Amino acid sequence: MSLPQFTLLRPRTVAEAIDDLAKYSAHGAAGASPARSEHVSIRIIAGGTDLIPSMRQKLFEPEYVLDLRGIAEMRGIRPQADGSVEIGALTTLRAIERSQFLCQHYSVLTEAAATVASPVLRNMGTIGGNICLDTRCLWYNQSLTWRKGCGFCIKKDGDLCHVAPGGSKCWAVFSGDTPPALLCLNAEIEIAGPSGVRLIRLRDFYTGDGENYHRLQPNELLTRIFLPASSADYRGVYRKLRVRGSIDYPLAGVAVAMKRSKGHVADARVAITAVNPAPLLLDGAHEMLAGKNLDEALAEAVGDLAARTAKPLTTSALTPEYRREMIRVFTRRALLAAAN
Ligand SMILES: Cc1cc2nc3c(=O)[nH]c(=O)nc-3n(C[C@H](O)[C@H](O)[C@H](O)COP(=O)(O)OP(=O)(O)OC[C@H]3O[C@@H](n4cnc5c(N)ncnc54)[C@H](O)[C@@H]3O)c2cc1C
Ligand code: SF4
Numbered sequence: 001m002s003l004p005q006f007t008l009l010r011p012r013t014v015a016e017a018i019d020d021l022a023k024y025s026a027h028g029a030a031g032a033s034p035a036r037s038e039h040v041s042i043r044i045i046a047g048g049t050d051l052i053p054s055m056r057q058k059l060f061e062p063e064y065v066l067d068l069r070g071i072a073e074m075r076g077i078r079p080q081a082d083g084s085v086e087i088g089a090l091t092t093l094r095a096i097e098r099s100q101f102l103c104q105h106y107s108v109l110t111e112a113a114a115t116v117a118s119p120v121l122r123n124m125g126t127i128g129g130n131i132c133l134d135t136r137c138l139w140y141n142q143s144l145t146w147r148k149g150c151g152f153c154i155k156k157d158g159d160l161c162h163v164a165p166g167g168s169k170c171w172a173v174f175s176g177d178t179p180p181a182l183l184c185l186n187a188e189i190e191i192a193g194p195s196g197v198r199l200i201r202l203r204d205f206y207t208g209d210g211e212n213y214h215r216l217q218p219n220e221l222l223t224r225i226f227l228p229a230s231s232a233d234y235r236g237v238y239r240k241l242r243v244r245g246s247i248d249y250p251l252a253g254v255a256v257a258m259k260r261s262k263g264h265v266a267d268a269r270v271a272i273t274a275v276n277p278a279p280l281l282l283d284g285a286h287e288m289l290a291g292k293n294l295d296e297a298l299a300e301a302v303g304d305l306a307a308r309t310a311k312p313l314t315t316s317a318l319t320p321e322y323r324r325e326m327i328r329v330f331t332r333r334a335l336l337a338a339a340n
Contacts, residue, residue, distance in 0.1 A: 001056040001143060006065045009042075014071060014192050014223055022194050024064045025218040042066055044221055046090055047124035049117070050133055058144040059134075059156060074128075074223055077102060083229030089128025089222045093178070094119065096127055106227055108236025108257045112181035115240050118247045128222045131179055131189065131202070135172035135210045135277055136249065137315040139163065155211050163313045171277060172210030173315045175249040179206075179279040180271035181238055184257035185231040193220035206278030213277055234259050234267070235338045239330035241274075243317060250274040251316050252323045254306065254330040258289075258338040265289045265339065270302060270331060275310035275323055282309055294339040296332075303332040 009024070011017040024042040043062040045051050046069070054060055068074060074090040077099050085101065096102060096113040103110045116122055116130065139162045140147070140155050152158030155170045163171050179202065187202040202225075205214055216222065234257035242248035253273040259266045268289040273279040285302055292298055307328035312320040 001058075003052070003055050004058065004061040006055075006062055009064055009066045010070050011066065011068070012070050012072075014073060014221070017066060017068060017071060017221060018192055018194055018219070020064075020066055021219045021221065024066075042218070044068060044132075046126040046129040047092065047121075049121045049125040050129060054134060054141075057142065059140070068128075068221070080229075083232050085227045087127060087225040087227070089131075089224060090126050091128075093122040093125045093127060093130065096178075097122060105232040106185055106234075106236070108181040108184055108234065108238055108255050109178060109227070111236055112177045112238040112240075112253075112255055115238060115250075116177045117249075121247075127178060127225060130176045131182070131205070131225070132214060132216065132222060133174070133176040135170075135213045136175045137163065137170075137172035137210065138317070139315075140172055163315055170210035171311075171313045171315060172213075173274055173276065173312070174206065174213060174278050175274045176279065177238070177240060177250055177253060177273065180253055180255035180273040180281075181236065181257075182225065182227075183271040183279055183281040184234075184236070184255045184269040185227050186269075187231075188226045188228075189222055190224040190226070191216060191220050192223045193217065197223065199226070203281055208276070208278045210277040231257065234269075237334040237338045239334045241318070241323065241326045241330065251318050252310070252312070252326045252330065254327060254334050256331075256334040256338045258335070260339065263293060265292055265294050268335070268338070270306060270335070272306055272310055272327055272331075274316075275312040275327055280309060282306055289335075294335060296336070299332040299335040299339075300328075302335060303328040306331040 009020045042064040044066050074088040076088045078086045093113045093116050237256045239254050240250045241252040255271045258268040270282040270285040310324045310327040312323040
């Protein structure tokens with residue numbers, strides 16, 4: 001499958017990138033739909049490990065591609081004096097996986113990063129690209145000919161959903177591995193745009209809609225990720241379901257970050273991925289776990305909560321029932337592993 005024709009733009013600074021986005025995005029103003037290619041004449045590329053295959057499948061045919069890789073200020077892991085850390089959005093997943101500092105203080109992130117795709121893809125793929133990853137579906141991540149044969153769908157070029165035919169919403173699933181870990185760490189992200197930068201909690205970044213899945217406007221880019229000092233030194237565990245032991249996207253994923261004190265759980269956060277159109281921090285998990293002695297029964301109860309929060313549909317190769325069940329099992333196992 002060949003790539004569509006496009007003009008490559010190579011800014012050297014964030015300011016230049018913002019100028020390019022303003023100049024070349026057809027609907028640069030707020031309100032445009034970031035996910036629909038007919039509205040977007042420019043696409044951002046970081047590592048390109050997800051964007052390039054999607055462009056080959058003609059999911060995106062932008063006139064301009066904005067290559068961020070020349071922007072040095074967007075790269076690197078910078079521990080701060082107060083114990084927090086700032087990570088440039090262009091930092092590769094390999095650099096995150098191998099960072100001694102992150103491994104020691106934010107281990108749920110390094111564990112999740114190490115499960116993404118394969119070493120070759122982690123050498124190219126960035127944390128920013130992982131956070132902004134397009135949602136996935138069996139009916140969408142296909143060639144143009146394949147999609148045309150099925151009459152297209154709401155997410156791209158059509159007006160019905162093959163997964164939930166009665167509705168008008170797209171249920172394509174968010175399939176990034178690091179965002180659930182970042183949610184457990186209460187990460188914030190910096191978004192740069194024409195009117196300056198804004199900082200938002202990662203948990204407010206995703207919409208829960210498979211079509212317009214995040215709150216980034218076409219004239220904005222993600223520049224940095226911040227992990228607070230208050231989230232440092234939690235025990236971290238990430239568990240992921242996939243068909244093969246390497247390369248595959250998650251079909252269900254659970255991240256746990258836990259702090260213990262005197263044999264009890266002092267604080268714990270649980271987040272799930274690959275079973276909803278957004279990665280989700282489990283509401284109520286902290287309340288169920290804090291101050292308790294974690295045993296099988298409690299881990300099972302939180303597993304039930306996670307399974308109730310997961311809403312997998314027939315968007316991927318394994319059945320929704322199996323994926324939901326694995327969310328329950330992985331949550332229980334991850335909690336027990338973090339406690340021991
Ligand atoms: C075979 C294969 C297996 C894979 N397996 C996994 C897996 O197991 N787990 C997983 O999580 N991912 C997987 N991926 C997807 C991908 O490799 C990773 O998600 C990677 O982190 C994407 O980062 P990137 O820099 O390559 O993103 P790109 O492909 O460059 O971009 C991805 C999206 O993010 C946008 N974007 C990128 N950076 C920014 C930014 N700074 N600001 C605004 N928008 C931005 C792009 O416009 C694009 O929409 C797989 C991909 C392949 C091809
Ligand atoms: S969930 Fe429905 S609308 Fe969304 S990509 Fe799949 S088939 Fe298309």
